[in-house]
Each structure stands twice: as structure tokens, then as C-alpha cells.
Amino acid sequence: MGVAGCGKSTVGAAIAAGEGLPLIEGDDFHSTESxxxxxxxxxxxxxxxxxxxxxxxxxxxxxxQGVVLTCSALKRAYRDQLRQAAPGLRFVFLDIAPEAAQQRVAARGSHFFSASLVASQFATLESPAGEDGVLEVDALQPIDSLQRRVHAWLTEGDAA
Structure with missing residues (x-):
């Protein structure tokens, strides 16, 4: 979870592959209007x-049996709603600075998400840091490093 440009799709795919779980891309479920x-x-x-x-x-x-879902889940209420649907749900918060997120989104090209919206994502974000079942990671770390850290957290309960 995290703001646009933090790497949810890329990191989610690496985690899903590493854990042998299906991947659900949350963006695929936005309505045409949205x-x-x-x-x-x-x-x-x-x-x-x-x-x-x-x-x-x-x-x-x-x-x-488990799944990896990419989803912004920017507000606590959104995360709580998802937790109600899936008790025991855990979140990996991909923390990123606004400038880095802006650069990544602007570099996407044909993605439906306008780069002009990055600031609104940060304005909406209610950090999950400190919530139970949340691992906060630096979104700018190498993908393989992030995948290994998440794997250790999932299998060993290492929330550090």
C-alpha cells in the first residue's frame, strides 16, 4: 500500500512470485468513471x-489461502474496511518522498493516473506507521531487498 508511484505493482508482483501467491492489481477494479x-x-x-x-x-x-493485493489504502478507514473483509490482513507500506513519487508517476507515460494527482495522494495519506500488522519499508530500496524483507516478516513475524 501507499501513494501513487511508490511501486505497489512492481513490489507486489515480486512478493506474489516469491510467496507463490496470486496477485490482484487493485487498479484493475476501478470503475471507468473513476x-x-x-x-x-x-x-x-x-x-x-x-x-x-x-x-x-x-x-x-x-x-x-492468501493473495497479494496492490491497493493505495491511503486512509485508516480504508485499511480497516479491508481488514474486516479479510481478518489477519497485513499491509506493507511503501514509504516514499513526494518528489520521488512525482518523478516516478511523471515517467510512466500512458498510465491513467495523472501526475498532477500525486500531491493529493500525500494530502489524503494517513500513515499506517504503528498500526498492527503493518510493515513500513523504504520504497526506494531495491526490489529484491524489499521482497526478502517482506518474506522474512511474513514467515518470521519480524516487524522491525
Missing amino acids: RDKMARGTALTDTDRAQWLVTLGRQLAGHP
Whole structure:
């Protein structure tokens, strides 16, 4: 989880492959209206995200043997909603500075998410640092290093 540009898709794919779990790309479940809104540079509201979060919760609940889901989960209420759908759910928070996220999103090219929205992601973010079941990592670390750290956390319970 984290803001746009933190590497959710890339890191999520590495974790899913490393753990032998399916990967669900949360962005695939945004409505056409929400995608269009973001492409125009308009930030989503809680109302825009409501059905998306319900759908993601169903996806999580439908994989009782485990799954890796990429999702911004910017607010505590969003994370709590997903936790209700999948008790025991854990989050890897990919922490990144606004400037680095802006550079990454601007470099994407044809992605539907407008780079002009990065600031709104940081304005919405309620850091999960300190929440139970959250591992905070530096999003700029090498992917293989992040994957190994997450694997250790998942298998050994190392939340450090």
C-alpha cells in the first residue's frame, strides 16, 4: 500500500512470485468513471472509492489461502474496511518522498493516473506507521531487498 508511484505493482508482483501467491492489481477494479476522473487530474473522493473498496474486500475474502493485493489504502478507514473483509490482513507500506513519487508517476507515460494527482495522494495519506500488522519499508530500496524483507516478516513475524 501507499501513494501513487511508490511501486505497489512492481513490489507486489515480486512478493506474489516469491510467496507463490496470486496477485490482484487493485487498479484493475476501478470503475471507468473513476479512471476517467483520475486521467483528467481530479482526485477521487471517499464516495468514489467506496464500491472499489467493497470489491477489493470481496477479492481478499475470495482467497482464503492468501493473495497479494496492490491497493493505495491511503486512509485508516480504508485499511480497516479491508481488514474486516479479510481478518489477519497485513499491509506493507511503501514509504516514499513526494518528489520521488512525482518523478516516478511523471515517467510512466500512458498510465491513467495523472501526475498532477500525486500531491493529493500525500494530502489524503494517513500513515499506517504503528498500526498492527503493518510493515513500513523504504520504497526506494531495491526490489529484491524489499521482497526478502517482506518474506522474512511474513514467515518470521519480524516487524522491525
